[in-house]
Amino acid sequence: MAKTQIRLGSAADALDPLLNALRVCRAGTDRYGEALCLRTLGELHLASGNLPAADEKLQVALRLWRAMDLPLPRADTARPGPDRFG
Helix, strand or coil, X not given: CHHHHHHCCCHHHHHHHHHHHHHHHHHCXXXXXXXXXXXXXXXXXXXXXXXXXXXXXXXXXXXXXHHCCCHHHHHHHHCCCHHHHC
16 A cells, blocks of 8 residues: 555655554564565655665665565666666
8 A cells, every 4th residue: 555655746645654663573573574564665765865874774674675685676666767667
């Protein structure tokens, strides 16, 4: 749902649900879910033009993917370009 809101230009509507999902993942020690939430938060910040916040979230997600030895999600997180949002 958050990715759809970001792509439709309603990134602000996705922030609170994403932060809540991140809290749930962290509380449950769900590193995969945490990395997904962080990646999506990074995309939200990119779409909103907040590059420092985007970089922070994406870097943490990359570290988590690396620690879990998951190269495909890591590559998707690191993928640059304007087509990032569909």
